[in-house]
Amino acid sequence: xxxxxxxxxxxxxxxxxxxxxxxxxxxxxxxxxxxxxxxxxxxxxxxxxxxxxxxxxxxxxxxxxxxxxxxxxxxxxxxxxxxxxxxxxxxxxxxxxxxxxxxxxxxxxxxxxxxxxxxxxxxxxxxxxxxxxxxxxxxxxxxxxxxxxxxxxxxxxxxxxxxxxxxxxxxxxxxxxxxxxxxxxxxxxxxxxxxxxxxxxxxxxxxxxxxxxxxxxxxxxxxxxxxxxxxxxxxxxxxxxxxxxxxxxxxxxxxxxxxxxxxxxxxxxxxxxxxxxxxxxxxxxxxxxxxxxxxxxxxxxxxxxxxxxxxxxx
Amino acid sequence: xxxxxxxxxxxxxxxxxxxxxxxxxxxxxxxxxxxxxxxxxxxxxxxxxxxxxxxxxxxxxxxxxxxxxxxxxxxxxxxxxxxxxxxxxxxxxxxxxxxxxxxxxxxxxxxxxxxxxxxxxxxxxxxxxxxxxxxxxxxxxxxxxxxxxxxxxxxxxxxxxxxxxxxxxxxxxxxxxxxxxxxxxxxxxxxxxxxxxxxxxxxxxxxxxxxxxxxxxxxxxxxxxxxxxxxxxxxxxxxxxxxxxxxxxxxxxxxxxxxxxxxxxxxxxxxxxxxxxxxxxxxxxxxxxxxxxxxxxxxxxxxxxxxxxxxxxxxxxxxxxxxxxxxxxx
Numbered sequence: 001x002x003x004x005x006x007x008x009x010x011x012x013x014x015x016x017x018x019x020x021x022x023x024x025x026x027x028x029x030x031x032x033x034x035x036x037x038x039x040x041x042x043x044x045x046x047x048x049x050x051x052x053x054x055x056x057x058x059x060x061x062x063x064x065x066x067x068x069x070x071x072x073x074x075x076x077x078x079x080x081x082x083x084x085x086x087x088x089x090x091x092x093x094x095x096x097x098x099x100x101x102x103x104x105x106x107x108x109x110x111x112x113x114x115x116x117x118x119x120x121x122x123x124x125x126x127x128x129x130x131x132x133x134x135x136x137x138x139x140x141x142x143x144x145x146x147x148x149x150x151x152x153x154x155x156x157x158x159x160x161x162x163x164x165x166x167x168x169x170x171x172x173x174x175x176x177x178x179x180x181x182x183x184x185x186x187x188x189x190x191x192x193x194x195x196x197x198x199x200x201x202x203x204x205x206x207x208x209x210x211x212x213x214x215x216x217x218x219x220x221x222x223x224x225x226x227x228x229x230x231x232x233x234x235x236x237x238x239x240x241x242x243x244x245x246x247x248x249x250x251x252x253x254x255x256x257x258x259x260x261x262x263x264x265x266x267x268x269x270x271x272x273x274x275x276x277x278x279x280x281x282x283x284x285x286x287x288x289x290x291x292x293x294x295x296x297x298x299x300x301x302x303x304x305x306x307x308x309x310x311x312x313x314x
Numbered sequence: 315x316x317x318x319x320x321x322x323x324x325x326x327x328x329x330x331x332x333x334x335x336x337x338x339x340x341x342x343x344x345x346x347x348x349x350x351x352x353x354x355x356x357x358x359x360x361x362x363x364x365x366x367x368x369x370x371x372x373x374x375x376x377x378x379x380x381x382x383x384x385x386x387x388x389x390x391x392x393x394x395x396x397x398x399x400x401x402x403x404x405x406x407x408x409x410x411x412x413x414x415x416x417x418x419x420x421x422x423x424x425x426x427x428x429x430x431x432x433x434x435x436x437x438x439x440x441x442x443x444x445x446x447x448x449x450x451x452x453x454x455x456x457x458x459x460x461x462x463x464x465x466x467x468x469x470x471x472x473x474x475x476x477x478x479x480x481x482x483x484x485x486x487x488x489x490x491x492x493x494x495x496x497x498x499x500x501x502x503x504x505x506x507x508x509x510x511x512x513x514x515x516x517x518x519x520x521x522x523x524x525x526x527x528x529x530x531x532x533x534x535x536x537x538x539x540x541x542x543x544x545x546x547x548x549x550x551x552x553x554x555x556x557x558x559x560x561x562x563x564x565x566x567x568x569x570x571x572x573x574x575x576x577x578x579x580x581x582x583x584x585x586x587x588x589x590x591x592x593x594x595x596x597x598x599x600x601x602x603x604x605x606x607x608x609x610x611x612x613x614x615x616x617x618x619x620x621x622x623x624x625x626x627x628x629x630x631x632x633x634x635x636x637x638x639x640x641x642x643x644x
Binding site for chain 2: 068075238241242245271
């Protein structure tokens with residue numbers, strides 16, 4: 001088992017425990033943080049038994065430079081991924097669901113321990129996450145049909161508007177829903193042809209590391225999804241102000257201390273970065289319910305509209 | 315330094331070698347007698363120089379210094395007058411959003427593009443025009459053709475000439491031919507400074523790099539340059555280190571200072587800063603000047619500008635914020 005640690009599963013007698021090093025996922029590779037830092041991750045407390053937190057793992061603590069490298073990797077991947085046919089992207093997303101299905105037990109265990117769920121509930125969450133990939137995979141070659149328009153104009157022209165990917169998207173993934181929420185923000189961003197840099201849940205990053213391994217062994221080109229485990233409040237401002245980031249999703253600001261989403265939106269405005277605000281009203285962000293059917297809003301948040309004029313022939 | 319005429323260069327070479335006639339065996343035994351380069355030690359030294367941590371204010375200085383040392387280069391078969399004048403415009407105003415950005419030292423073009431570069435840069439901009447000559451990049455032409463090539467570029471207004479040595483002659487041990495060709499080209503250069511390209515990627519060993527450096531300096535080259543940029547590997551750090559040692563020891567020996575120009579493959583600010591560290595530690599501070607050290611590069615400038623913007627604005631910058639100098643289809 002790749003994710004077994006001494007805290008979770010004791011090794012068989014006479015066998016040395018194979019400990020796992022939790023690393024970042026940048027450009028299709030698994031580097032350590034350039035800062036050399038890591039931080040401790042604990043299991044979610046459950047009921048009265050949660051008095052002493054159970055240690056789970058030391059996870060790489062990404063820095064602003066790791067985020068910078070991730071943006072560079074994502075930028076490099078934009079051409080190939082946005083240039084792939086929508087049909088092909090749909091197949092690749094479906095493939096991610098396949099690989100997650102075959103690694104199901106790993107995901108279930110990490111979600112159960114990380115989020116403090118019952119085994120049955122963890123199974124349901126992982127199923128929902130896998131189904132979400134399939135749901136978005138189906139949208140790949142339909143999104144443009146549903147959202148593009150033929151506009152009436154006063155002249156002998158066809159006037160057609162169609163969505164195009166915006167480029168590199170920074171995603172602050174939800175802090176509570178560490179797998180379903182993560183998939184629910186990554187899938188809509190990449191299905192339309194964007195590439196992304198993801199800051200996963202700070203306290204529950206293990207499902208994101210598992211997802212990175214699933215992505216690396218599916219057909220997703222390196223650099224399309226880059227995952228930087230870190231302290232969200234430390235790295236997010238660098239992504240918001242980064243001039244080579246085209247859009248930022250602020251969902252993961254909910255529940256993070258010392259991080260006001262308004263400040264990030266302000267920094268993003270400096271380079272006209274698209275912003276997807278978190279749910280909730282006013283300055284206090286709340287995490288949305290990811291179990292509901294998502295709708296197309298998240299896909300629409302990260303596209304540009306291209307309009308072309310074409311003369312009508314005889 | 316005075317420009318040595320043929321006889322000056324020859325007589326100085328005879329003095330240094332301590333011989334009465336500058337024959338190929340004399341040159342050969344002198345060059346073969348140079349101490350060998352410890353390959354493992356040299357590479358380890360270069361690797362250790364790459365680990366220096368250069369922090370904020372020093373980095374700001376290093377970035378501006380590196381920009382000022384760039385020979386902004388375009389050496390493509392597809393070069394057009396438009397592309398060359400675009401490159402020159404970029405040299406005059408590297409970052410239009412920040413006019414305090416220093417200008418690169420020179421633009422480096424093929425000889426026939428010198429008039430275009432000269433016209434766009436004008437006089438008094440401080441940006442020099444460097445031209446490659448002598449059947450660049452292979453150097454496979456007769457001496458007469460090489461000299462005509464050089465004279466053509468000089469008369470068109472080139473301030474600097476980048477010549478290639480005859481690697482075939484060098485590798486077959488015909489040092490005298492290489493020496494004579496450099497001397498001849500230097501004579502045709504007149505007031506233009508001569509950079510001698512060793513094409514270290516074809517010289518195979520560090521010992522050969524050291525010998526070629528000494529031979530170029532003996533013949534009166536004003537600069538030793540690593541590569542044409544057309545052969546891999548190009549400017550590696552260990553090779554540049556060997557050449558920096560050579561120019562340092564040459565000044566000890568003769569009192570004449572010679573410049574160094576690594577060219578090709580230096581693309582990131584981090585690489586450039588590592589080279590500056592090497593210059594400082596191997597050759598010394600006297601070489602930390604665009605007159606004595608250059609980078610032959612094109613994409614390096616954009617990376618340095620991005621770093622500069624990052625330090626000025628506090629936010630990471632992107633390719634949309636610097637001029638795109640890749641060949642345009644329009």
